[in-house]
Amino acid sequence: MRHFNKPPRAKECSKLRCFTAYDVRGKLGSELNEDIAYRIGRAFAQHLKARKIVIGGDNRLTSEKLKKAVSRGLMDAGANVIDLGMTGTEEVYFAAFHLDVDGGIEITASHNPINYNGMKFVGRGAAPISGDNGLASIKALAESRNFTCVRKRGTLTHRSLLNAYCGHLLGFITSEKLVPLRLVVNAGNGAAGHVIDAIEAQFLRNNIPIEFIKIHHRPNGEFPHGIPNPLLPANRKVTSQAVKAHHADMGIAWDGDFDRCFFFDGHGNFIEGYYIVGLLADAFLHQHPGETIIHDPRLTWNTIDIVKAAGGTPVSSKTGHSFIKQCMREENAIYGGEMSAHHYFRDFAYCDSGMIPWLLLIELISNTGNSLAQMVEERIAAYPCSGELNYKVANVEEAIKHVRNYYAAEEQSWYTDGQEVPYLEDIDGLSITFSDWRLNLRASNTEPLLRLNVEARNDCQLVRKHVEEIENIIGEQ
Numbered sequence: 001m002r003h004f005n006k007p008p009r010a011k012e013c014s015k016l017r018c019f020t021a022y023d024v025r026g027k028l029g030s031e032l033n034e035d036i037a038y039r040i041g042r043a044f045a046q047h048l049k050a051r052k053i054v055i056g057g058d059n060r061l062t063s064e065k066l067k068k069a070v071s072r073g074l075m076d077a078g079a080n081v082i083d084l085g086m087t088g089t090e091e092v093y094f095a096a097f098h099l100d101v102d103g104g105i106e107i108t109a110s111h112n113p114i115n116y117n118g119m120k121f122v123g124r125g126a127a128p129i130s131g132d133n134g135l136a137s138i139k140a141l142a143e144s145r146n147f148t149c150v151r152k153r154g155t156l157t158h159r160s161l162l163n164a165y166c167g168h169l170l171g172f173i174t175s176e177k178l179v180p181l182r183l184v185v186n187a188g189n190g191a192a193g194h195v196i197d198a199i200e201a202q203f204l205r206n207n208i209p210i211e212f213i214k215i216h217h218r219p220n221g222e223f224p225h226g227i228p229n230p231l232l233p234a235n236r237k238v239t240s241q242a243v244k245a246h247h248a249d250m251g252i253a254w255d256g257d258f259d260r261c262f263f264f265d266g267h268g269n270f271i272e273g274y275y276i277v278g279l280l281a282d283a284f285l286h287q288h289p290g291e292t293i294i295h296d297p298r299l300t301w302n303t304i305d306i307v308k309a310a311g312g313t314p315v316s317s318k319t320g321h322s323f324i325k326q327c328m329r330e331e332n333a334i335y336g337g338e339m340s341a342h343h344y345f346r347d348f349a350y351c352d353s354g355m356i357p358w359l360l361l362i363e364l365i366s367n368t369g370n371s372l373a374q375m376v377e378e379r380i381a382a383y384p385c386s387g388e389l390n391y392k393v394a395n396v397e398e399a400i401k402h403v404r405n406y407y408a409a410e411e412q413s414w415y416t417d418g419q420e421v422p423y424l425e426d427i428d429g430l431s432i433t434f435s436d437w438r439l440n441l442r443a444s445n446t447e448p449l450l451r452l453n454v455e456a457r458n459d460c461q462l463v464r465k466h467v468e469e470i471e472n473i474i475g476e477q
Helices: 034-048 063-076 089-098 135-144 162-170 193-205 237-245 273-287 301-309 321-331 356-368 372-382 396-408 460-475
Strands: 024-027 052-057 080-086 103-107 116-123 156-158 181-186 210-215 250-254 261-264 292-295 313-316 335-337 343-345 389-391 414-416 419-421 430-433 437-443 450-456
Touching: 034 052, 034 063, 034 103, 034 116, 034 135, 052 063, 052 089, 063 080, 063 103, 063 116, 080 089, 089 103, 089 116, 089 162, 162 193, 162 356, 181 237, 181 356, 193 210, 210 237, 237 250, 237 261, 250 356, 261 273, 261 356, 273 292, 273 301, 273 335, 273 343, 273 356, 273 372, 292 301, 292 321, 301 313, 301 372, 321 335, 321 343, 343 356, 356 372, 389 460, 396 430, 396 437, 396 450, 396 460, 437 460, 450 460
Parallel strands: 052 080, 052 103, 080 156, 181 210, 181 250, 292 313, 292 335
Antiparallel strands: 024 116, 103 116, 250 261, 335 343, 389 450, 414 419, 430 437, 437 450
């Protein structure tokens, strides 16, 4: 019997440099191109033994070409492909658990520079796929080109799930109880705008009094106002100014594929994602006492304090969306959050969403009568933090080693709530805990950067002091 599309004879294995710990990110041309995208698509389908895959892509200028190349690979492996069009990452997650499919791929480089692109992967039911859970096998197949023959090539169809997806989002809140609010929304010329428009239309149909002030709303893959990454202080000014100019109740900004959302209070002040995690954890636990909350190890004290006080169980997970999702599933956690503005929800197949958090916050504001600033003010004072600081250093591992050695002389354990707390942990980078402050220092999984987070108890001066101290240490390597 004749087999369709007999694969080429395996060539000498060439290592692909675009695979990270939990997804694909690479420089266009040398690290990621249409040939590599084709091989990844074919390897993905073969690894999953997939019959049907959903695929979407953000609005980067190269996303459509890469999506088509991945789709060819998927079809040549025998998988039928459902193309969702221009999407954010979470729209692919939604499709992966809403439809009867074997997995999904989003073409995106999120907040990476304009000369990058990449991919995020999930399996059936939006189950995570990471370096510890299938990604290494996909990489090995794509490198070796050891593809199996298929008897029938897959098909390609186009479909929109926007209405079903937005309906699922709005199921997280009681829209009829929302009070009049004015929101500044900044899509950063990324992919978020069409979802905001769809939610706005739904609000208007139901006379929900939410007003949207839209800035940098239209998708533009040239990113004329800079790469959409509100974690960078330079990218926050426009949202902050718009909040003040329009006397808005809150500002919201997204990254390019809008799986992360960032908040500004009614004064235009940026609110670190760390405090949003605590706020949402507390809200979930008040409605669902005794549940488990997942958090990352970079900044922890505020979250742990809130979760324990509300009768919940805090569980730490390694940083990264695939690792958090896996931990969410293992613990059956109702909510999980990373200080980098990823928020995960059990009722969203344990996946992260950049749309659900702001919906929950406007419901909180409506129910409590408190502004965002009022809801986080005490927590910021109790647990001040540096936010995530990024450094380009000659050698990341050496820099971490220098910091470790500097504090080694003080190495000890201390006790809190009757339990011994390890002074030093290497679970995710380097974490060092003292009685009144702690740090986390780690290599980025997606960029060639060293990332630092420092937090303290009731003393913002202590944060500044130790940030300067650590900067001097890593500057001396």
